[in-house]
Amino acid sequence: MKNLWLAAIGLSLTAPVAGQEQEGLLLSDVTIVNIEDGTLIANQSVLIEGTQITAVGPNVAASPKVERVDAEGRFLIPGLWDSHVHIFSSATEPDTAFPQYLINGVTGVRDMGALWPIAEQQALKARIEAGEVLGPRLVLSGAWVDARPGSWPGMFLADTPEEARSIVARVADEGWAAVKSYSMLDEPTYLALAEASEEAVLPLVGHIPEQVALRTAIEAGQNGMEHFGRIPMACSTEEQAMLDTLRTAMAAGAPLDQVFGIMASRNRIILESWDEERCRRLLAELAAAKLHVSPTLVVANFYLGNWPSADTPRMRMLPGDVREAWGEPDFRLVAMTDEVRALAQDSIALDRRTFLMAHRAGVPILASTDASFANPYLFHGFSLLDELDLYVEIGLTPREALFTATVAPPRFFSLADQDGSIAPGRRADLVLLDSNPLEGLAVLRRPRAVIAAGDYIDRAELDAMEALLLAQGE
Numbered sequence: 001m002k003n004l005w006l007a008a009i010g011l012s013l014t015a016p017v018a019g020q021e022q023e024g025l026l027l028s029d030v031t032i033v034n035i036e037d038g039t040l041i042a043n044q045s046v047l048i049e050g051t052q053i054t055a056v057g058p059n060v061a062a063s064p065k066v067e068r069v070d071a072e073g074r075f076l077i078p079g080l081w082d083s084h085v086h087i088f089s090s091a092t093e094p095d096t097a098f099p100q101y102l103i104n105g106v107t108g109v110r111d112m113g114a115l116w117p118i119a120e121q122q123a124l125k126a127r128i129e130a131g132e133v134l135g136p137r138l139v140l141s142g143a144w145v146d147a148r149p150g151s152w153p154g155m156f157l158a159d160t161p162e163e164a165r166s167i168v169a170r171v172a173d174e175g176w177a178a179v180k181s182y183s184m185l186d187e188p189t190y191l192a193l194a195e196a197s198e199e200a201v202l203p204l205v206g207h208i209p210e211q212v213a214l215r216t217a218i219e220a221g222q223n224g225m226e227h228f229g230r231i232p233m234a235c236s237t238e239e240q241a242m243l244d245t246l247r248t249a250m251a252a253g254a255p256l257d258q259v260f261g262i263m264a265s266r267n268r269i270i271l272e273s274w275d276e277e278r279c280r281r282l283l284a285e286l287a288a289a290k291l292h293v294s295p296t297l298v299v300a301n302f303y304l305g306n307w308p309s310a311d312t313p314r315m316r317m318l319p320g321d322v323r324e325a326w327g328e329p330d331f332r333l334v335a336m337t338d339e340v341r342a343l344a345q346d347s348i349a350l351d352r353r354t355f356l357m358a359h360r361a362g363v364p365i366l367a368s369t370d371a372s373f374a375n376p377y378l379f380h381g382f383s384l385l386d387e388l389d390l391y392v393e394i395g396l397t398p399r400e401a402l403f404t405a406t407v408a409p410p411r412f413f414s415l416a417d418q419d420g421s422i423a424p425g426r427r428a429d430l431v432l433l434d435s436n437p438l439e440g441l442a443v444l445r446r447p448r449a450v451i452a453a454g455d456y457i458d459r460a461e462l463d464a465m466e467a468l469l470l471a472q473g474e
């Protein structure tokens with residue numbers, strides 16, 4: 001079913017025939033939700049021309065040629081961002097991922113590691129921006145740098161500070177949005193990577209390497225960190241001892257399974273030595289450093305075995321080969337000892353408690369999932385809504401959860417035309433909802449319409465996209 005989606009939708013998205021061209025879209029009588037302060041602004045009209053919002057107010061003048069949508073009783077929010085995904089792990093993954101994002105109101109994603117060459121990623125991004133392909137806005141941050149042999153295929157590999165510096169030069173040259181550090185880098189190489197990134201004015205995001213203390217990463221100027229586990233670890237009085245054990249083993253050339261065993265044994269140590277006072281100090285430092293955390297808490301569902309059944313729409317929308325691959329035993333689960341599995345529940349509970357503390361301490365959060373065909377049971381689009389539900393379950397308000405997906409991401413990515421507000425000059429990435437999302441996020445599951453770079457996708461079209469995805473999965 002290669003390019004089924006792009007072919008089907010791409011056709012309808014080619015430049016409109018002369019004479020049929022709409023001169024824009026006017027949403028009238030809508031209630032705008034200000035995610036930043038939680039206020040509602042009723043009876044607004046929003047004029048969209050091209051890819052941008054051009055006017056907002058109670059009375060907006062518009063040419064008669066503008067398409068009008070009566071949005072009385074509806075609520076308008078900025079489009080959602082998933083700040084940690086992998087959409088280029090197979091040749092055709094975007095064909096499924098893009099419509100899955102849009103039907104869930106996700107109009108922006110940050111890719112954090114890919115198999116596609118950067119030029120091909122950029123070419124697809126350019127086609128989206130040109131209106132030739134309907135998809136979310138892309139931030140390409142997948143320049144992941146790891147020690148040899150590399151945790152995943154296609155990574156940049158650095159074992160020395162010199163190699164780290166030359167990789168950063170190449171990453172800057174190729175036009176990536178950031179440098180992504182990965183788990184197995186040693187400390188001198190990591191520090192050189194951080195320094196070179198700063199000199200190149202590229203954000204350093206990614207994993208805190210397993211041999212590096214979280215405080216060292218803060219001091220090195222790390223801008224964003226992926227996943228949450230290193231925070232509870234740094235709240236442990238044993239963080240340094242755990243790092244030393246691993247460094248000693250790696251310096252002695254321990255085989256990888258022994259190294260992974262040491263990393264897996266950390267869960268119990270953290271549970272026994274997590275210290276609230278130490279944690280508060282650390283979280284205050286993270287907040288002061290504005291180190292943005294992409295927690296990907298939804299990943300825990302995978303380790304807990306909370307997998308959707310085969311007859312759910314999200315499973316049925318997957319290409320058959322992906323469903324099959326997800327059914328295979330996963331090396332990450334196979335590698336889990338019984339002891340680790342038994343500890344998983346407690347560790348996840350501690351992660352969630354620490355997450356709430358981090359949020360309350362002002363640590364900036366970017367809603368994120370690790371969604372990818374390469375990551376079983378992490379779904380493009382759907383998992384982002386699961387992640388937001390999880391934040392609310394843990395103790396954030398719906399507004400605070402939405403902030404992590406609408407306001408925080410575009411600001412962190414320094415996007416000139418997007419900041420989580422609905423105002424003139426902003427990119428028209430929007431979601432129209434049937435009820436007030438500040439009173440509950442369930443309404444996000446079925447948007448009334450999604451607007452992606454000015455393209456208005458109404459409920460009927462969203463339904464058609466769902467039907468196409470379900471047909472693809474059959």
Ligand SMILES: [Zn+2]
Nearest residue numbers: 084086112370
């Ligand atoms: Zn990832």
